[in-house]
Amino acid sequence: MAQGSMAPGIVAGRLSAEELARNFSDLHPAYAPHEAAVAADRCYFCYDAPCVTACPTGIDIPLFIRQIQVGQPEAAAKTIFDQNILGGMCARVCPTETLCEQACVREAAEGKPVEIGRLQRHATDTLMAQGVHPYMRAAPTGRRIAVVGAGPAGLACAHRLAMKGHDVTLFEGRGKAGGLNEFGIAAYKTTGGFAAGEVEWLLQIGGITVETGRALGRDLTLDTLRGDFDAVFLSVGLGGVNALAVPGTDKTGVRPAVDFIADLRQADDLAGLPVGRNVVVIGGGMTAIDAAVQARLLGAETVTVAYRRDRAAMAASRFEQDLAASHGVRLLFNVQPVAVHGNGAAAEIELEYTATRDGRLTGTGETLRLKADQVLQAIGQALVGAPEGLRIEGGKIAVTGAGRTSLPGVWAGGDCATGGDDLTVTAVAEGRDAAEDIHNALMG
């Protein structure tokens, strides 16, 4: 018997198995083939299409949509994968509303863009469901490359390098490859074990040895890697979590949102996953929204996202904000945490209203209290344990060009490196481009 939303504290099994299954079903269900053909037909095949410019990986969108329209989703998938080997995941998690679909001329014309993300998914799903891998490796080069971190950047880099004929060892600190695709990102965006399936499909290229449980700084050193391999690509992500610097964050019930999401993504049974009755998420990015929506979907009675700036400044897109609101998440703007109260366990959070004065965000002195038996912090992640000798800039590994670090033979990309937004699609582009650069450097 489900416990219900009103059960106090952080408890498991608030909702029935049926409710949970319904709540965590696919956010954007796959197209049936006819739906895809109709959706594809809306594309105008623009000249020098704005959607392509808006895509960090530069997928030839009008071409792949035309290929769907003429009945060849497999060919469309190849067009996508040529630029973005994780096109399947990006079709699910890309904030298309701020990238390709925002740029779509039909968004300008009618406020209804071509549904590029769903079309991309139709193409990539069709090809991946056939279990074929559309790429062959080039003749072996005899070069060995270490890729550290098996998230989107590392996977994209490893695949491109393997394709070029290099031998890749892909190190991953966790027990499983996939990075944030596997451990982050809301479950309803990547259902059915897609992340793990995609990694498996990607590795079919061959030439990539995955070593899990091998983390930089803990099990590996950059010096050793530089000695053992012809080149190194660092894609270690942001392993650290920014902590709230307010009293009470040591109380039970206060934890990083990324951990909450990772637990959720790895749970075999969502009914066994504890969630608070009154959940407050601190932050304004995608992680905050993903955590908040999922807390509601697990059965929390109230979920509030508390963000210190106004709506316009929120990193999460308007689509994400509306998604949260539609699930009953309350979005609270211009508030910052002051303290978490409670006797051992969190019970309330105290927030202070903010205002921008002289260009600086400051507290107004007026406060409010919300019930909060669970407080999820989503105020950003940070690079931890960066190897010595690498130039760091703004808390990230400084890179120039296609991911070149300050050390010869060492490249970096993805969230751990400077440049670009912290998006899956950006990480893929950086991994791919670094691979091309590594290839040119080694073979040039």
Place this chain on the structure above:
Amino acid sequence: MADLTTTFLGITTPNPFWLASAPPTDKEYNVRRAFEAGWGGVVWKTLGEDGPPIVNVNGPRYGVVYGADRRVLGINNIELITDRPLQTNLEEIARVKADYPDRAMIVSLMVPCEEQAWKRILPRVAETGADGIELNFGCPHGMSERGMGAAVGQVPEYIEMVTRWCKQNYDKPVIVKLTPNITDIRYPARAAKNGGADAVSLINTVSSIISVNLDDFSPEPSIDGKGSHGGYCGPAVKPIALNMVAEIARDADMRGLPISGIGGVTTWRDAAEFMSLGAGNVQVCTAAMTYGFRVVQEMIAGLSTWMDQKGYERTSDFIGRAVPNVTDWQYLNLNYVTKARIDQDACIKCGRCYAACEDTSHQAIWMKPGRVFEVNDAECVACNLCVDVCPVEDCITMERLPAGTVDPRTGKVVSDDYANWTTHPNNPMSRAAE
């Protein structure tokens, strides 16, 4: 309210929308349904000689060309004339006509090219009380191999001969249905007129192979791995039909010859276009086969609405109104100079105009920073391709240069005098300018 009542060959029907001779008019059941739905008349599916009925294939007899969202743009068929006994058809025709005296009942006929064959069938048709006959000289498949249908329609002498037999042996209107599978529609039309035809109807279907199955390489519709050319109809053939109707309407020899317009009529607008080019009414098939008989209600309401908007009280007010404007190329005004104009507020920056002009036309559109597309008048020949491919209605328009301005492309001052090729200095045949 506009009055849609239309009189064609002395046959008055409540509207100008008739169903063409085809599967929808194959039997009493369908035709009663059609009349109940509001159709003004029907041309009964073609009857053949008495005797063992025609057989049809027992596999698919239609193929299709789709537009977006499986919208039917064209259908072809390999169905033959009626495959039911002659007597059955005649009895049904008589019954239905008796019950619907205000609707047109035309009987389509196709018998061998022998006078006796026509003499045998015509009195029996006359007995039904039908309003007239239509001679099927158009079917491009099956029957033409047996010397009927298009095989007659492609030989003007046969058309004239058979038409004359019919006029001599039948005293109600005789309509000759023409095949488009010829080089110049005016020759068979003139033959029909010379034979005494009261009207021509056109077009019949266009010879076609609709598609090829790329797995078994059979033309479609496929009958056990083989296909045969069929007759193409539907919205895709409308432009072909409009031209042929206009060619007859504006021909001096055939002035005043009534025309029943056929070919892809799907909406009131299609009907209005056919009629403005000289058709006294229209016949419809594919639209009914795609959407059912009820589609006539849109046609009726639409034509009526348009007529009200334009102030036409009856269909005769606009029938033939476009005919004087159909001319030969040599008479087009070469002093009519236009340039494309792009409405920057309406432009959604897709760049299709640019791609079309830059790749396939006259390099007369600039793509400027910020995806701003502008017309270079010095190169624009006013071909209209940018207008055609622009997805936004009225975003690109053609604007006439006023007289007195200089066309930057030619450097010449635009004149508002009418001047055509027959007087153009580059024309070696031109008459010397005074």
